[in-house]
Amino acid sequence: MVDLATRKLPLAGRHGGSGTVRLTPAVPASRIALRAPDDSIAGLSKVLGLKLPRKPKTSAHGHGRYALWLGPDEWLVIDESGTELVALAATAGVLHSATDVSHRNTAIIVSGPGAEATLAGGCPQDLSLGAFPIGACSRTLFGKVEIVLLRLDEETFRVEVWRSFSDYAFGLLGEAAEDAGF
DSSP states (O other): OOOOOOOOOTTTTOOEEOSSOEEEEOOOOEEEEEEOOGGGHHHHHHHHTSOOOOSTTOEEEETTEEEEEEETTEEEEEETTOOOHHHHHHTTOSSOEEEEOTTTEEEEEEESTTHHHHHHTTOOSOOSTTTSOTTOEEEEEETTEEEEEEEEETTEEEEEEEGGGHHHHHHHHHHHHHHHTO
């Protein structure tokens, strides 16, 4: 009999934090790295069910799906229901490039009153609510790792990280959470 491989999430079973911060692996999601010229944005927005943002540091959200602006013609699209996003984008019939990065990325949810201070422990960006409001997103660094950061609400952030760096990122977040708890 053939043994079948079972996919295991890189941070399965991991939890961490402190008295003021909670660290949890995000639910599995499908993701695409999307590139498109200006004249394709309307068609892609229509099939994705949300308006692709056009301004730096902004995102769009709806129906369990996020579109994060990463550059003038680049977005990270995340779907928590597991929709096949490459196939969905193809139905737009417009010029674009959609690459499935679902198996490359994983996400960590950082929540609680100390979330901002925890992320400040490794991220050089100003993450205060005034500078990084709800819905803001950015490709940045946390420690030595590139991340995509999304502010979900006043005290909750989503940290998208390559799965090969997820242990390092989770560990560093754990250390920063302990510091933020004091």
